[in-house]
Amino acid sequence: MAGNWKMNKTREEAMFFSNKLTQDLAGMNFQIVLCPPFVFLQNVAEILTGTKLHLGAQNCYYERSGAFTGEVSPLMLKEIGVEYVIVGHSERRHIFGETDEMINKKVKAILDNGMKPVICVGETKEERERGLTFCVVESQTRQALFGLSKDNVEKVVIAYEPVWAIGTGIVAKPYQAQEVHRFIRKLLEQLYDEELAQKIPILYGGSIKPDNFFGLMIQPDIDGGLVGGASLDDQFIELAKIISWLV
Ligand code: PGA
Secondary structure: OEEEOOOOOOHHHHHHHHHHHHHHOOOOOOOOEEEOOHHHHHHHHHHHOOOOOEEEEOOOOOOOOOOOOOOOOHHHHHHHOOOEEEEOOHHHHHHOOOOHHHHHHHHHHHHHOOOEEEEEEOOOHHHHHOOOHHHHHHHHHHHHHOOOOHHHHOOOEEEEOOHHHOOOOOOOOHHHHHHHHHHHHHHHHHHOOHHHHHHOOEEEEOOOOOOOHHHHHOOOOOOEEEEOHHHOOOHHHHHHHHHHHHO
């Protein structure tokens, strides 16, 4: 389970909340990743050291260093202790114009620096209504993974996040999410093999809340959640409890 804090919290709030989570989630026996804003990564890293929680970033650039004003390199993240980096989030694709080509470069740079990319894919409302869901998800997944060795593919995490469900309160119905997760799993089988496809975690994201998470998590191809709004407060602890019943 990963919490994407997006552009939220002050430094003090970030430190207070991550400290609380290290205590409240200490007994959980599955991977939990916190993704605070860049400027708080160092503070949160210090709090998470020696605990069971993992550190993630929300984005990065793909070059190692250079004249890229305002960007952060994978090497810089690695140095702080970041283990996971979210890439291709729909807000990055739609607000900041990230292309599939850029996302593929980021995925490679993250892997080259020994971290794990959490690759977000998902269709817009309009694409779903036009019957393009599988087509969009296939294209985004193929392009994000393009040129990766099998060894590297093993380290990626995929997050299916229908754009119409992100921050809208409209969660995908469990069967709707499951059918896309199944589709992604089959695509991974086609591109690599069955064993590898089983190993890659496929998370669902989009308006996850404590009252809808169980129905999603019991689907056979949903391996976890990428949580936005509900990762900012105690709902995140409730969500962790739901997973803990199932693992
Ligand atoms: P949400 O965001 O849970 O607030 O819908 C999910 C995400 O964008 O990763």
